Amino acid sequence: MYGEIITIGNELSSGRTLDLNSWYAAGRLTASGLKVTRITSVGDDHKMVSDALKRAVEASRFVIVTGGLGSTDDDITNEIVAQALNRPLCLDQQMLDQIEDHARVRRIKITSSLEKMAWMPQGSRMLNPEGTACGFSLIEKEVHLYFLPGVPDQMRYLMDKIVLPEILSHYKTLPIMRQRILKLYGLNEPGIAEIFKKIQGKTGNIVFGFYPRFPENHITISLRGQDEPTVTKELDRVEREVRRLVGSYIFAAGDQNMEEVVGHLLLEKNLSLSVAESCTGGLIGHRLTSVPGSSSYFHGGVVVYSNQSKIDLLRVDPRTLETHGAVSEKTVEEMARGVKDRIKTDLGLAVTGIAGPDGGTRQKPVGTVHVGLAAQDKVFSREYRFWGNRVQVKLNSSMMALDWVRRYINGNPFLSGI
Amino acid sequence: MYGEIITIGNELSSGRTLDLNSWYAAGRLTASGLKVTRITSVGDDHKMVSDALKRAVEASRFVIVTGGLGSTDDDITNEIVAQALNRPLCLDQQMLDQIEDHARVRRIKITSSLEKMAWMPQGSRMLNPEGTACGFSLIEKEVHLYFLPGVPDQMRYLMDKIVLPEILSHYKTLPIMRQRILKLYGLNEPGIAEIFKKIQGKTGNIVFGFYPRFPENHITISLRGQDEPTVTKELDRVEREVRRLVGSYIFAAGDQNMEEVVGHLLLEKNLSLSVAESCTGGLIGHRLTSVPGSSSYFHGGVVVYSNQSKIDLLRVDPRTLETHGAVSEKTVEEMARGVKDRIKTDLGLAVTGIAGPDGGTRQKPVGTVHVGLAAQDKVFSREYRFWGNRVQVKLNSSMMALDWVRRYINGNPFLSGI
Numbered sequence: 001m002y003g004e005i006i007t008i009g010n011e012l013s014s015g016r017t018l019d020l021n022s023w024y025a026a027g028r029l030t031a032s033g034l035k036v037t038r039i040t041s042v043g044d045d046h047k048m049v050s051d052a053l054k055r056a057v058e059a060s061r062f063v064i065v066t067g068g069l070g071s072t073d074d075d076i077t078n079e080i081v082a083q084a085l086n087r088p089l090c091l092d093q094q095m096l097d098q099i100e101d102h103a104r105v106r107r108i109k110i111t112s113s114l115e116k117m118a119w120m121p122q123g124s125r126m127l128n129p130e131g132t133a134c135g136f137s138l139i140e141k142e143v144h145l146y147f148l149p150g151v152p153d154q155m156r157y158l159m160d161k162i163v164l165p166e167i168l169s170h171y172k173t174l175p176i177m178r179q180r181i182l183k184l185y186g187l188n189e190p191g192i193a194e195i196f197k198k199i200q201g202k203t204g205n206i207v208f209g210f211y212p213r214f215p216e217n218h219i220t221i222s223l224r225g226q227d228e229p230t231v232t233k234e235l236d237r238v239e240r241e242v243r244r245l246v247g248s249y250i251f252a253a254g255d256q257n258m259e260e261v262v263g264h265l266l267l268e269k270n271l272s273l274s275v276a277e278s279c280t281g282g283l284i285g286h287r288l289t290s291v292p293g294s295s296s297y298f299h300g301g302v303v304v305y306s307n308q309s310k311i312d313l314l315r316v317d318p319r320t321l322e323t324h325g326a327v328s329e330k331t332v333e334e335m336a337r338g339v340k341d342r343i344k345t346d347l348g349l350a351v352t353g354i355a356g357p358d359g360g361t362r363q364k365p366v367g368t369v370h371v372g373l374a375a376q377d378k379v380f381s382r383e384y385r386f387w388g389n390r391v392q393v394k395l396n397s398s399m400m401a402l403d404w405v406r407r408y409i410n411g412n413p414f415l416s417g418i
Numbered sequence: 419m420y421g422e423i424i425t426i427g428n429e430l431s432s433g434r435t436l437d438l439n440s441w442y443a444a445g446r447l448t449a450s451g452l453k454v455t456r457i458t459s460v461g462d463d464h465k466m467v468s469d470a471l472k473r474a475v476e477a478s479r480f481v482i483v484t485g486g487l488g489s490t491d492d493d494i495t496n497e498i499v500a501q502a503l504n505r506p507l508c509l510d511q512q513m514l515d516q517i518e519d520h521a522r523v524r525r526i527k528i529t530s531s532l533e534k535m536a537w538m539p540q541g542s543r544m545l546n547p548e549g550t551a552c553g554f555s556l557i558e559k560e561v562h563l564y565f566l567p568g569v570p571d572q573m574r575y576l577m578d579k580i581v582l583p584e585i586l587s588h589y590k591t592l593p594i595m596r597q598r599i600l601k602l603y604g605l606n607e608p609g610i611a612e613i614f615k616k617i618q619g620k621t622g623n624i625v626f627g628f629y630p631r632f633p634e635n636h637i638t639i640s641l642r643g644q645d646e647p648t649v650t651k652e653l654d655r656v657e658r659e660v661r662r663l664v665g666s667y668i669f670a671a672g673d674q675n676m677e678e679v680v681g682h683l684l685l686e687k688n689l690s691l692s693v694a695e696s697c698t699g700g701l702i703g704h705r706l707t708s709v710p711g712s713s714s715y716f717h718g719g720v721v722v723y724s725n726q727s728k729i730d731l732l733r734v735d736p737r738t739l740e741t742h743g744a745v746s747e748k749t750v751e752e753m754a755r756g757v758k759d760r761i762k763t764d765l766g767l768a769v770t771g772i773a774g775p776d777g778g779t780r781q782k783p784v785g786t787v788h789v790g791l792a793a794q795d796k797v798f799s800r801e802y803r804f805w806g807n808r809v810q811v812k813l814n815s816s817m818m819a820l821d822w823v824r825r826y827i828n829g830n831p832f833l834s835g836i
Contacts, residue, residue, distance in 0.1 A: 298699075
């Protein structure tokens with residue numbers, strides 16, 4: 001059940017491209033109960049690739065290799081495999097046919113560099129013979145090697161569709177591993193450490209993980225076991241315990257994100273939302289509209305960066321701006337009410353603040369942000385002080401604003417600070 | 419001048435966390451003319467870390483190691499280095515003092531786990547003795563090893579401030595390597611391949627790189643040489659040649675992004691901008707306001723997701739919506755004019771389209787997007803068909819819209835399609 005990942009390409013070893021393939025493969029393998037012991041990235045270099053392959057074959061049960069399968073000169077994986085594992089390149093007729101079909105459809109001339117892709121190390125087997133995403137596998141000293149293209153979409157497709165099921169089929173007696181991910185917002189590291197302390201001793205073989213993902217904090221609850229029902233029951237019990245302690249901070253579980261959760265709640269309660277953004281500049285609207293189907297609850301918003309636009313678009317009282325300033329409780333309340341009335345929605349959400357790096361004062365330093373929410377005939381508002389650079393302040397502000405909608409609908413109190 | 423990078427942590431080998439540290443380090447080293455031959459990620463495992471270290475010392479001139487320097491139980495780098503390189507742990511008094519000072523200020527009790535951090539492998543030297551970001555270096559068989567914390571901010575700080583200058587100081591005779599990055603939008607892969615063909619034979623030792631970064635395409639022009647003036651002159655010559663061929667597609671160079679370029683142009687021409695967004699949902703405003711100082715040219719925007727909000731906020735004619743539809747040339751033109759008039763800016767930029775996955779028809783499939791720009795008494799508009807999922811259509815639409823502002827100010831024609 002131990003394996004490793006090798007990614008090939010000068011763009012990786014030179015830091016020009018982020019290695020998303022190894023990250024994806026490792027995540028998928030881990031989630032399936034397998035263990036990745038090592039990830040190696042090397043450039044398009046014969047010796048380095050060859051070394052990495054040989055070492056992997058000696059130390060692992062399975063090896064995932066990505067990159068270097070294409071038709072250009074720097075695609076050298078096939079040749080290296082042939083040399084390193086002493087398997088001469090043979091013409092794979094099925095692969096050649098496929099390349100020729102592909103070229104015919106696209107009206108591309110068959111060249112020697114395209115044909116090169118059909119020469120594969122002896123004993124290798126094409127993955128996905130029908131599809132256009134190509135790769136191959138071979139078995140060397142009982143180690144299963146999978147060679148996948150470096151193009152992320154194709155790599156992910158083959159990984160999920162073919163490689164992962166095949167690897168898992170070799171490990172029928174594998175203990176299952178199940179993991180829950182809980183996403184928290186507003187509870188800091190020491191606060192989360194406290195939870196772990198409180199449930200210590202009640203958790204058996206459960207393994208906890210803590211992963212800050214600014215401005216969120218994720219915790220994982222993992223358990224290995226021989227049968228699904230027992231593992232599930234135990235995870236349920238511990239998850240309930242965690243939720244009992246800090247339930248209101250948990251905004252999502254698994255793959256969900258904040259905007260999906262908020263969208264789901266709005267749909268469920270049949271509520272419509274509009275947004276007035278100052279320092280976030282459109283980020284809240286962008287996040288909300290990243291969810292398919294968001295048009296049924298998100299009706300629109302305004303980005304009021306200047307004072308004049310706050311007056312013109314939201315009918316904020318000029319005297320309010322003069323007396324209290326653009327970043328104030330009073331202004332954010334008028335913004336929330338203004339956008340709710342103008343766009344005629346059930347809820348009006350507003351944010352105004354100082355994202356920096358300039359514009360801060362002693363009274364209102366960079367990071368001072370007001371959030372407001374108008375609902376029915378009430379309007380709520382609160383001041384926050386966020387830490388960080390411009391991007392971080394914007395991100396935290398959008399997160400807090402969306403969290404307000406979530407907490408309002410769930411009947412939880414708004415956060416007093418983070 | 420060859421080195422490698424080792425990153426340590428279960429969160430990396432399990433695919434829970436993207437390995438941004440190795441990416442950053444590799445990028446910085448490469449940009450300085452050094453070569454990274456291998457990047458290895460291993461979990462918090464004695465044997466794997468030890469193996470990786472020993473191999474690196476045998477094969478490289480310098481090694482950057484990140485992670486495992488903290489105070490918790492899974493921070494095991496110091497111990498492993500001690501064992502693997504046979505250098506017993508010694509108490510570093512300076513480090514201990516610093517930890518104690520730090521604890522005093524923060525009113526934390528000194529524990530054995532905090533003290534652990536002050537026990538360092540014999541012969542190691544603290545990096546950054548005054549700062550709070552800690553790390554150490556040592557020399558083993560003439561190989562320089564640098565151990566940095568896994569926290570990205572601290573790692574980057576030490577990398578740029580201390581490690582990189584120190585490594586470079588050991589290689590005074592290093593041939594310099596200089597690279598230009600040109601960022602293109604709207605020219606696809608075959609189009610870019612054509613440029614490379616056209617300038618072939620005129621480029622000497624120049625190395626070209628091509629990096630698709632959806633929806634952008636980046637090309638790099640690199641050259642190694644012994645003296646700065648010659649390298650610069652040669653790069654200048656080739657860059658001029660590339661710009662002569664496809665200048666208008668190049669929207670930025672180096673680290674700049676589209677929103678910075680657009681902001682810079684608006685500032686330079688003293689023009690103000692407002693934005694009316696439908697399918698992009700706020701993304702254009704978010705991008706514009708990610709640039710510090712953007713409030714001096716970006717005055718605000720509206721996100722008009724519903725038809726009613728297009729009428730209410732932008733005074734789009736209801737008959738236009740009825741006759742031509744929300745996604746049409748006529749609507750986007752009224753949106754652009756509407757936002758320009760309402761927010762009283764020099765330019766009004768508008769986007770309306772179908773981001774999907776639903777809402778497409780045969781006439782207007784998912785990906786149909788109209789961009790409009792109102793300037794003085796003129797208004798321009800054009801239809802595009804973008805390919806991809808919801809996120810990609812939003813991204814491409816925001817990019818195209820911003821590119822319109824850039825092209826308008828530069829006097830270049832708008833793109834007819836991509």
